[in-house]
Amino acid sequence: MMTSVDTDLIRVLADPLRLKIVTLLAHETLCTTHLVEETGARQTNLSNHLKVLREAGVVETEPCGRFTYYKLKPEVIAALAGQFTELAEHARTAADRKRSCP
Amino acid sequence: MMTSVDTDLIRVLADPLRLKIVTLLAHETLCTTHLVEETGARQTNLSNHLKVLREAGVVETEPCGRFTYYKLKPEVIAALAGQFTELAEHARTAADRKRSCP
DNA sequence: CACTGGTATCAGTCGCCACTGATGTGAGAG
């Protein structure tokens, strides 16, 4: 059985601005305006990144009048953490399993 | 205090081929030739990625005659897993902390 | 209805990075 990590999910989180967004949302549920203030990025740019995060299932939206609240989905991050933990566990014993030189 | 995840480390792992390498090394300590067989990638390409992983401190090298063994550093992956776990923990209570609309 | 403000979408530009072929290096084998 092959312990593997979701590549697409990591690629989504690999962008500095997106990771910043995720970090902010991990502490507080915010709407786009707040994120513009916090990150200093343009609204268009931020909206693009939020779309990526939404389509990746990392965040959820909750409309509130004219505003749109974004909140992080903890189970997605937790699942990723689990995959890395499993990988690290495997790696601890990988030094013993050394394939011989061809 | 701000729970944050190492962006550079994630960016290193965000490449499909590099993640494949990391996954393989998590199960077995291998040398470049093995990785060429397993991934099907060119030796040059693979060597470039291994350099990135080396400089990021994700893998260690161990010379063995003409061969070079690569092994994963478990503590790096474990640290990353810990950061995501912490982030997920925070996110579980983030729904309660909703900043009011401006 | 018109107007304002929050958010999403569109089309275009630009820079970074993954991949390539060619070449360099260094250790064993003969």
Add this chain to the structure above:
DNA sequence: CTCTCACATCAGTGGCGACTGATACCAGTG
């Protein structure tokens, strides 16, 4: 020594994606 093989480095190229301005959309307000 020479030759071979494992691996690293170099220079060049192509494509994806982050960012931008302009614009469309939609919900409240008056």
